[in-house]
Amino acid sequence: MTSNADALTIGGYSAPNRVLLAPMSGVTDLPFRRLAQRLGAGLVVSEMVASEELVRQRADVLRRAEGSELTPLVIQLVGREARWMEEGARIVEGLGADIIDINMGCPAREVTGKLSGSALMRDLDLALSLIEAVVRAVRVPVTLKMRLGWDERSRNAAELARRAESAGVKMITVHGRTRCQFFKGRADWSAVREVSNAVSVPVIVNGDIASGQDAADALAASGAAGVMIGRGAYGAPWLPGRIASFLAHGTPPATPSLREQARIAIEHVEAMLVHYGAQLGLRNARKHIGWYLEKSGRAADTVRAWRRQLCTETNPARVLHGLSAFYEHAQEAAA
Numbered sequence: 001m002t003s004n005a006d007a008l009t010i011g012g013y014s015a016p017n018r019v020l021l022a023p024m025s026g027v028t029d030l031p032f033r034r035l036a037q038r039l040g041a042g043l044v045v046s047e048m049v050a051s052e053e054l055v056r057q058r059a060d061v062l063r064r065a066e067g068s069e070l071t072p073l074v075i076q077l078v079g080r081e082a083r084w085m086e087e088g089a090r091i092v093e094g095l096g097a098d099i100i101d102i103n104m105g106c107p108a109r110e111v112t113g114k115l116s117g118s119a120l121m122r123d124l125d126l127a128l129s130l131i132e133a134v135v136r137a138v139r140v141p142v143t144l145k146m147r148l149g150w151d152e153r154s155r156n157a158a159e160l161a162r163r164a165e166s167a168g169v170k171m172i173t174v175h176g177r178t179r180c181q182f183f184k185g186r187a188d189w190s191a192v193r194e195v196s197n198a199v200s201v202p203v204i205v206n207g208d209i210a211s212g213q214d215a216a217d218a219l220a221a222s223g224a225a226g227v228m229i230g231r232g233a234y235g236a237p238w239l240p241g242r243i244a245s246f247l248a249h250g251t252p253p254a255t256p257s258l259r260e261q262a263r264i265a266i267e268h269v270e271a272m273l274v275h276y277g278a279q280l281g282l283r284n285a286r287k288h289i290g291w292y293l294e295k296s297g298r299a300a301d302t303v304r305a306w307r308r309q310l311c312t313e314t315n316p317a318r319v320l321h322g323l324s325a326f327y328e329h330a331q332e333a334a335a
Contacts, residue, residue, distance in 0.1 A: 006248050008042060008202060008226050010099060011141025011170040013072055017042035017244035018226030019215065020173075021233060022206060023076040023101065023145070025108075029284070030067050031271035032237060035264065040241015042226070043074060048103045048117075051079035051088030065092050072098030076145070078106065080115045080126070082133035089137040102134055102169075104146045104160070107179045118179035121160060122150045128163050135168040143171040145206075148191050151180040155191070158198040165199045173204040173228050183231075192222035204228050210239070212246025212253050219247075235291025237264065258296060258334060262327035265292040266320060278316050286311040289323065296330050 008015040021028060021036045023045040028036075033044040046064060053061040054077075067073050075092040077100060079085045089100055104127055106117030113119075120127040135142050144164050149155035161172050174195050176187030187207025196203040202225035205218045210232030218227055229240045242253030256264065268288060273281040289310050293303045306326050313319050 006244075010043075010143060010202065013098060013141060015042040015072075017248065018204075019240045019244040019247065020204060020226060020228040021045060021237075021240050022173075022228045022230035023048055023103070024230060025106075026284075026287075027234070029064070029272075029275065030070075031268055031275050032288070033067060033070060034271065035268055036233065036237040036240055037070060039238040039264075040244055041229075041237075042240070042244060043072070043099075044070065045074045045101055046076050048076045048078040048106060048111075049088070049092065051077050052081070052084040054088045054091055055084055065095055065097075068096040074099040074101060074143075076101040076103050077134065078103035078111065078116050079130065080120070082129050085130045086133040086137040089134040089142075093138045093140055097140060099141050099143060100134060100138060101143045101145055101173075102131060104144060105173075105175050107147070107182050112179065118147050118150065121146060121156060121179065122154070124156065124160055124163060127160060128167060131164050131167045131169060141170040142168060143173070144169045145173040145175070147175045148178050148188065151178050154178075157192075158194045161195045161199050161203070165201050169201065171202045171204065172199060173206050174222075174224075175230075176205065176207040176222075187218075189218040189221035192224060196223035196225075202226060206230060208232075209243070212243050215243045215247055235288065235293075235295040237268070255295075255297075258327055258331045261292065261296060262324060265289070265327070266323055268292075269320060269323065273316055279314075282314070282316050282319060285319075289319070292323075293326065296327070298330050298333065 006017050008018040019042050021041045021044040025047050037044045049064045073096050075097040077088050104120045111117035148157045174192045176189050192205045204226045205222040205224040206228035209215050209227050215227045233239045246253045269285045272285045290307045310322050
């Protein structure tokens with residue numbers, strides 16, 4: 001299904017644009033999603049939430065499902081048993097989820113080893129039973145994220161998409177790699193076209209989209225209705241919004257000024273300190289700090305030195321002060 005409209009309709013919900021932020025474990029927590037949405041992402045999706053652990057009320061899993069102030073709140077569930085997926089879906093709907101996404105794309109061994117994530121593409125009957133359980137359990141739209149297949153010999157994304165649409169799924173996202181590729185090579189956007197041609201619900205293309213031109217090329221190759229931005233948003237929560245602007249107006253999206261990057265990075269770290277508490281928040285923020293430094297455009301050796309300083313510091317106030325100092329120096333060097 002191809003769409004040239006800026007808006008994207010998912011069941012009864014209309015997203016303001018067709019550029020989505022991917023669910024990424026350890027990355028798209030509430031502080032990151034909040035920032036990306038404010039900076040223009042059409043839709044932001046939670047980290048994957050393990051359905052069985054959610055039902056068992058594990059604290060860190062419950063925290064992944066937070067975000068009632070986001071509109072819409074999109075929660076991604078992962079699991080391998082229909083009973084847990086069904087009950088988990090009811091719980092996240094009760095927590096305010098407006099859309100529930102099902103993870104059948106994660107390639108990580110700790111996930112596929114439990115027969116979850118992209119491992120479900122090896123058993124479409126089991127995959128369908130989980131989809132049917134979630135759709136049956138809730139009144140909100142259900143979406144699905146997958147890969148092209150398990151490996152090159154079993155590219156079955158189009159078949160799973162057809163079965164998912166028949167079961168009531170309202171949108172399908174396809175990462176243009178098989179599970180066995182992990183993140184190697186280049187995403188095959190043209191292979192997603194088979195899925196776009198197979199269903200009438202919106203199809204979203206994902207994988208290696210890091211610029212406005214990437215997004216335009218991916219849409220043209222895949223026939224998809226929208227794009228999903230993953231690793232390209234590391235240290236750049238502004239990227240989905242800027243790509244959306246490019247698709248809407250054709251103007252190449254400018255990188256934020258160093259002053260604006262500083263404001264965003266500091267706001268992000270401060271939000272993480274509040275969300276997790278000072279010590280856990282600081283530990284979780286370190287990877288983001290490293291990514292922000294890399295996106296500044298400063299020389300690699302300079303970035304390494306500052307990363308070593310900021311990502312070993314244990315005092316949150318000194319980290320924030322150092323992050324501010326890094327950008328001040330960056331502005332002086334660029335002048």
